[in-house]
Amino acid sequence: MSEDRPPPAPVQSGPPPAGFFEAGAVAVARALIGAVLTVDGVGGVVVETEAYEADDPASHSFPGPTPRNAAMFGPPGCAYVYRSYGIHWCLNVVTGPSGHGAAVLIRAIEPTLGLDAMRARRGIGDPRRLCAGPGRLCQALGITLAQNGLPLDRPPFALDLRPAGAPVLAGPRIGISKAAERPWRFGLAGSPYLSRPLRPAAPASVVGPN
Template sequence: MTTLDFDRPVEDVARQLIGATLRVEGVGGLIVETEAYDGEDPASHSFSGPTPRNKAMFGPPGHAYVYRSYGIHWCFNLVCREAGHGAGVLIRALEPLWGLDVMRERRGGLADRLLCAGPGRLCQALGIDGSHDGLPLDAPPFQLESATADVVVVEGPRIGITRAREVPWRFGLAGSRYLSRGFATAVSVRNSG
């Protein structure tokens, strides 16, 4: 069950998710990297309005938005703000803690550090696909719990996009070896659990 408040600014939710735990049917770990995307953000899928692909982003907060990137990899987002706004947090990486054997099998024996380092790898390791799109995050198969302790969060520009790359809405757990990519010019911020 989630104790997180998704009905607030997406960058606040993205920062707050660092150190939270995520499991899908018991498989998961500690969220170590996120990116925020707002409805008024030209890099967001929701910037041009609702479509059949992004309709979950315009639904109620606290639901999943799952889409296929470049027709290859699934990506998992948590819908934020009020319904109709179109904001979400992309889960970019997590530290695998539960169901490691399942993740290793799904990822073809990849090193543990790389099992969930990147949105596509994360979805494959956790078994997330299009069937999860629109599902509530506070019910099975999801188990999402807020961080239980303070963590040091680093922030910097988002990666893998062509528009609004300078927006510092990528957040990571300081010192984590499970990030998809390091932070070149990071700023450290305290995050209460």
């Protein structure tokens, strides 16, 4: 299956190495847990992701390229930004070779940098609610369609990989009906900043620290 392409090398602190995003979406989604993501210096630690592969019925890329999902078929490591339900922006990072059509949804981060800017954009003060969910995250970081197609390792984005420092849990993705059983949602164990609690259904779903 397409998600079985070689995973990234073991995570070490620093920018993503060459070829990091060319791996399968599932491997990249797990490896991004613990990374620090910022937009113009505002952001924090990635604590929750979801993988969407090209052969995945739940993926936007499954029917093939469209004007909306064109960035998903672009170079690996670039942003795919779309509007959910006509209301919220959602940020994904493209994975696999160009033209493949896979991506990782950034579902939640622990806010650590630029909290005043996030609070102003979100209109709330509780740090646990600033970026707990893809729509909240994009509002807090100021992400819109203007960032669609931009590389995540260049300004205004910055991405530094770091070991998660705690076990990474895997479980079913949220809010989908197709291929809902696939354990392609990843979260940092014990984090209070997840969009929803993530408890593995079986010991095999605890995939360990990065």
